[in-house]
Amino acid sequence: MSFTEEQITRYSRHILLPEVGGKGQKKLSQAKVFIVGAGGLGCPVAYYLAAAGIGTIGLIDSDVVDLSNLQRQILHHTPDVGRSKVLSAKEKIQALNPDVQVNTHEGRFTSLNARDLIRHYDVVIDGVDNFPAKFLINDACYLEGKPLVHGGILRFEGRAFTIIPNKSACYRCIFKQPPPAGVVPTCQEAGIIGVVAGIIGTIQATEAIKLILNIGTPLTDRILDFDARTTAFREIRVKRNPTCALCGPDPSLTELIDYEQEACQLQPSGTMLTNG
Amino acid sequence: MQLTINGKPETLEVSTVLDVLKSKDIDPQLVAVELNTQMVDQEHLGTTSVKDGDKLEFLFFMGGGA
Numbered sequence: 001m002s003f004t005e006e007q008i009t010r011y012s013r014h015i016l017l018p019e020v021g022g023k024g025q026k027k028l029s030q031a032k033v034f035i036v037g038a039g040g041l042g043c044p045v046a047y048y049l050a051a052a053g054i055g056t057i058g059l060i061d062s063d064v065v066d067l068s069n070l071q072r073q074i075l076h077h078t079p080d081v082g083r084s085k086v087l088s089a090k091e092k093i094q095a096l097n098p099d100v101q102v103n104t105h106e107g108r109f110t111s112l113n114a115r116d117l118i119r120h121y122d123v124v125i126d127g128v129d130n131f132p133a134k135f136l137i138n139d140a141c142y143l144e145g146k147p148l149v150h151g152g153i154l155r156f157e158g159r160a161f162t163i164i165p166n167k168s169a170c171y172r173c174i175f176k177q178p179p180p181a182g183v184v185p186t187c188q189e190a191g192i193i194g195v196v197a198g199i200i201g202t203i204q205a206t207e208a209i210k211l212i213l214n215i216g217t218p219l220t221d222r223i224l225d226f227d228a229r230t231t232a233f234r235e236i237r238v239k240r241n242p243t244c245a246l247c248g249p250d251p252s253l254t255e256l257i258d259y260e261q262e263a264c265q266l267q268p269s270g271t272m273l274t275n276g
Numbered sequence: 277m278q279l280t281i282n283g284k285p286e287t288l289e290v291s292t293v294l295d296v297l298k299s300k301d302i303d304p305q306l307v308a309v310e311l312n313t314q315m316v317d318q319e320h321l322g323t324t325s326v327k328d329g330d331k332l333e334f335l336f337f338m339g340g341g342a
């Protein structure tokens with residue numbers, strides 16, 4: 001595959017970088033990134049990866065756009081309220097960059113479909129808003145050997161962390177299991193400063209690009225926490241945990257588990273919210 | 277004794293990791309604790325002792341994303 005005149009112009013600021021060049025841009029155009037959740041984190045990740053010319057972006061989300069999402073979920077616009085998030089996201093991605101192939105999955109990421117969904121991708125992005133799904137993504141990526149860029153946001157804070165299976169610490173090396181239902185609030189309950197989603201999401205997108213291009217040092221074995229109130233980052237060094245039930249030498253987790261959905265995610269009406 | 281907690285020096289009179297959490301009013305269910313770069317198992321928080329000069333990092337669950 002060679003680039004057209006138009007593509008060379010579009011990606012010229014990448015191509016100018018010695019670390020990227022035409023070769024790197026070609027790698028990006030052949031890369032496949034799977035994003036779980038087309039919400040606060042998933043939107044900026046997908047938007048920047050699309051702009052960067054990532055060849056294939058996979059998106060899964062079961063939700064429709066809600067007016068309260070627009071404060072941060074930048075791929076969704078006012079006329080999209082009530083529409084499927086993955087379809088809304090796909091339209092914006094393709095308007096920005098028609099080179100990108102977007103595979104959409106309207107539904108939930110579960111233990112039944114997780115491994116099949118990520119299998120044909122190079123990098124996976126965590127853009128979900130609940131712990132059962134965060135653990136599921138971690139486990140599925142480890143079992144499929146896929147690099148994962150984890151992200152989390154709450155109130156004024158955010159966190160990013162890259163995991164390379166069998167090489168660096170996984171999410172379970174730090175957090176053994178999801179917290180008991182209801183003890184940790186979600187963005188929906190506790191609020192989120194919209195731009196924090198953008199800050200963490202763009203860090204996740206940066207990590208994905210670095211992994212694809214094999215540039216620099218990935219955010220592995222260190223957790224990067226950001227606090228918008230002080231505009232300060234804190235880096236916590238971590239390492240693989242020999243007692244990790246997933247990636248340790250004596251694993252007890254060899255298949256995926258669906259944890260109970262947290263009770264706090266149940267709306268008073270009883271509507272289940274996932275990937276919201 | 278002198279401890280470094282999340283990068284900041286603090287003086288606390290405690291004997292275990294669990295004591296540190298209690299003194300700071302932190303629910304042990306909400307946090308992963310690293311003691312001198314080793315993760316401490318949730319079940320061992322009450323039996324893992326801390327000594328002068330130890331470094332502790334608290335990692336709170338952050339589950340949002342959407």
Ligand SMILES: [Zn+2]
Nearest residue numbers: 170173244247
């Ligand atoms: Zn692990």
